[in-house]
Amino acid sequence: MKKFLSIALILVLILGCFAACGKKADTGDSTVKESAAPENTASGETIKIGIIGCHTGEYAQYGLGVKNGASLYIDQLNANGGINGKKVEIVAYDNKGDNQEAINAFNRAVDEGITALIGDVLTGNTIAVVGVAYPLNMPMITASATAEAVTYDKDTNTVYSNVFRTCFIDPFQGEKMAKYASEKLGAKTAAIIYETGNDYAVGVKDAFIATCKEVGINVVDEEGYASGDVDFKSQLTTIASKKPDVVFCPNYYEDDALIISQARQVGLKATFLGADGMSGVKDYASAEELEGTYYCSGYAPGSTDAIKNFEAAYTEKYGASTLNMFAATAYDAAMVLCNALQIAEDKGLKAGTDEYKQAVIDAIRNNSADLECITSKGYTFDEHNNPVKDAVIMKLEGGKEVYVETF
Amino acid sequence: MSLLISQLINGLQSGSIYALIALGYSMVYGIIMLLNFAHGDIIMVGAYVAWLAIIHFALSPFVAIALAILTCTVLGVTIEKVAYAPLRSSPRRSLLITAIGISFLLENLAQIIFGAGSQRVPKLISGPSLNIANQHISFTAIVTIIVSVISMVILTFLVQNTKMGKAMRAVSEDMGTAQLMGINVNRTVSFTFALGSALAGIGSILYCCAYPQASPTMGSMLGLKAFVAAVLGGIGSLPGAMLGGFCIGLAEAIVSAVGLSVWKDGVVFAILIVVLIFKPTGILGKPVSEKV
CATH class of the missing domain: 3.40.50.2300 (Response regulator)
Known part of the structure; x- marks a missing residue:
């Protein structure tokens, strides 16, 4: 009986809480x-x-x-x-x-x-x-x-x-990086490694491929990986065997860091390119592994x-x-x-x-x-x-x- | 052809890490019939210890490695003493649930202490890479494969040729009789956990060399795959665990190499299902006849 009473009391208290919350939300009248x-x-x-x-x-x-x-x-x-x-x-x-x-x-x-x-x-x-x-x-x-x-x-x-x-919009970055690779880095061949279940990565990747066709970059390999994977050595070994000039890596920084470190492990020396998801990658891989990697972004503090x-x-x-x-x-x-x-x-x-x-x-x-x-x-x-x-x-x-x- | 060799080396590298961890699963299962699901998270703790030692205490990589392996060993024994020993006579289901509980406890503790994001573990080992027949083989891969093979040789020696190893084998065969024969069961079980966790510690160091990030949930998938490796090899069998580990690593590498990398995890767990259906005892496991 005592137990029942205490449970009932707790329930009442909890309900009270919710009621209070509800009221509060209502009082915030209309726009000011x-x-x-x-x-x-x-x-x-x-x-x-x-x-x-x-x-x-x-x-x-x-x-x-x-x-x-x-x-x-x-x-x-x-x-x-x-x-x-x-x-x-x-x-x-x-x-x-x-x-x-x-x-x-x-x-x-x-x-x-x-x-x-x-x-x-x-x-x-x-x-x-x-x-x-x-x-x-x-x-x-x-x-x-x-x-x-x-x-x-x-x-x-x-x-x-x-x-x-x-x-x-996100895919636009793929277009930019393809043009940059072609015009400024002189790339003729490119490979891609991207997270397949990630709309951001897929969107940017698709735009990159479409633009590569326009600017005359040959996409020699396209490798995917599933969300949560940490081992990319097999994909990177395949990419390394095709010797691309650049590797486009439109994922988030933690994955990008793992990919770039493992690329160096399997002897892939190509220049890595990324989109704004790569921002912050410097804290996740060593300086020499990342050296020479490019990514694009909408804004850089203190740039111009x-x-x-x-x-x-x-x-x-x-x-x-x-x-x-x-x-x-x-x-x-x-x-x-x-x-x-x-x-x-x-x-x-x-x-x-x-x-x-x-x-x-x-x-x-x-x-x-x-x-x-x-x-x-x-x-x-x-x-x-x-x-x-x-x-x-x-x-x-x-x-x-x-x-x-x-x- | 040389591409194939590189892919095989990739597979062997991750396979040897799986094998080291699978050994821990198999040993513990062999001795107290427990699937120690907290085993994968011990690896996570090892990785964080290495990270803390280098980044926050500015210790040398060598000390960090020793510290990580030591912490894993102590942690494994502590978990056994605190969580599993009191339950040794309870139904096995309670033990299993406790193990899952410990796993969540460790993951969430790490998340509270270190945050949910991952931390970069600096380079622990470095050395020259090999170029054989125009094929690049990284120093990390060589070290990983060699270290795990040495660890396995030492483990086999310990289990086959020492008094403690004999005690382990006796306890795994029949705990009650072993006790009657004057074997200290508690000490033997603790020793098994220490050994398994030390291997996990070595595994965590090798893992950090290949994938230099520590995150709170890194151990769960790694642990599950090592578990699949242990089942594939025949759970309870040490050579089986090694074999299973290498098989899983190679299977992953091959699946990725043929362009199905997205299905990598799926293939690993499909292997588990197939093994459980067609040969539940695994490749090297002994069939257990139920006593009536």
């Missing part, structure tokens, strides 16, 4: 507006753009990086007189990383009269927002959502023509003068804690968007109208190639609205991952 307009202008007219993202919660790092990076550019632009004398006004909302909140935030921003959007931040949130933004033909640029589905629906073969991004200036300005204003790759791509997103706004303004259109939005979309697509952005010398977009842009090439030298060039 965060930043107001810059103190307004002589003409009184502003161009409103939205910035929506997860500014609180687990992924706040990304959301705040995007918000601050984009705001930094817009503030600089406004300080220099804005667009034809009009200030750009930021309407920022936090979506707390939640899909429904993201849609609410977007709708509220639309009610306030935004004419374009920078965001969303997380892939899931962005797809949710695209669902409501596409029917409105609202120009939007995400700085961080990498999934293919953000700009293109495979099932219905629809390209969301209003949606752009300034971060590259433009990046250095950006980082200094960002740190001064917002501190370094949220300074990440997406802060830089958001700065670019703001630059691309404001350039398009400028073109729409020059046409004398009225902000918020359908013609204006279409003009902005067209300008993003057609007039971004010559911009001096910080992560890329300009942007062009492919048929699925994915950016064709520069990548940062990193090289392993003396146990360090050093910046080589922007390619």
Whole structure:
């Protein structure tokens, strides 16, 4: 009886806990507006753009990086007189990383009269927002959502023509590395070793092979391995027997390190190439094994003068804690968007109208190639609205991952 | 042809690590009829000890190797004393479940202490690689194969030609009678665990030379494959465990070499199923006739 009583008591306590939790979640009302307009202008007219993202919660790092990076550019632009004398006004909302909140935030921003959007931040949130933004033909640029589905629906073969991004999607890195191998490393033959069950690795690998065909690299061998494998010597021995110039290794850094160390064990001396999943590999294999390995990435801190200036300005204003790759791509997103706004303004259109939005979309697509952005010398977009842009090439030298060039 | 030789050497290299670990399984099974599923995790502990010794205490690789093997040995004996000895007269099922429990305990402890990610174990041994007939054979592969063969020779000598070995064989044949004959069963069982764990320690060092990363779950798959090797060779039989280890290593290398690397694990476990169906006693195991 005593036992029964104590169990019952515990159950009641546990239920109490849950109830309390539930309530708490509810009280976090709807979206809260965060930043107001810059103190307004002589003409009184502003161009409103939205910035929506997860500014609180687990992924706040990304959301705040995007918000601050984009705001930094817009503030600089406004300080220099804005667009034809009009200030750009930021309407920022936090979506707390939640899909429904993201849609609410977007709708509220639309009610306030935004004419374009920078965001969303997380892939899931962005797809949710695209669902409501596409029917409105609202120009939007995400700085961080990498999934293919953000700009293109495979099932219905629809390209969301209003949606752009300034971060590259994963497979694009395969294309970059194939071109780099051909143009800069003079590779004629390549082999590949990749994790078969990993969408990232498979996507990058497929793009690499497709580009190899275009640039005239002969792919002599393609070896797979299952997730969790640690022994790659057999595959690498096969690769070594075919003597490729480069070995493409689009996996995550722990596997890459094991692969490269074992490659040296079986006497495979080819240059290894990787994608951004390789970042961090220096801590997992010895310096001499890794020496001369290349990988590409979207961003390298302190790499170019433009990046250095950006980082200094960002740190001064917002501190370094949220300074990440997406802060830089958001700065670019703001630059691309404001350039398009400028073109729409020059046409004398009225902000918020359908013609204006279409003009902005067209300008993003057609007039971004010559911009001096910080992560890329300009942007062009492919048929699925994915950016064709520069990548940062990193090289392993003396146990360090050093910046080589922007390619 | 030379490619085939390289692949065979790859297979022998991983096979000798499997063989060393399979020996531990087989010895313990032979003596107390326990499938010691914590055996694979002892390897993981060995790898972390080597890593700690070199990275955090800046010891020389030689000391680190000795320390790792010693820790494995002590750990194996401790596990036997603390977890298995009190259960020696309970049903075998309790022992088996305890072994699985110990395995999880070690894995999760490692995860709490060292984190879930892997750590790089620096180079433990280095030396010149061989080039035979234009075929590259790494120093690690040579050392791995030689060290395991030497270990096996020493083990065979210990079991066949020493008093302790005789006691081990006696206890594995009939524990009760052995006790009546004046053999200290507790000491013999502890010795068996010490021997098996020391082999696991050597295995963990060789493993770290080939795959220089330590992670909390590294021992589980390695342990399972060594277990398959032990069953293939005939569990309880020492030459069987060695043979089984080499067979599994070679099978993996061949499967990968023909381009089916993704099916490597599948093939290993398919071997287990086939052995269990058609020859449950393994290649060298003696059939046990049930006493009525």
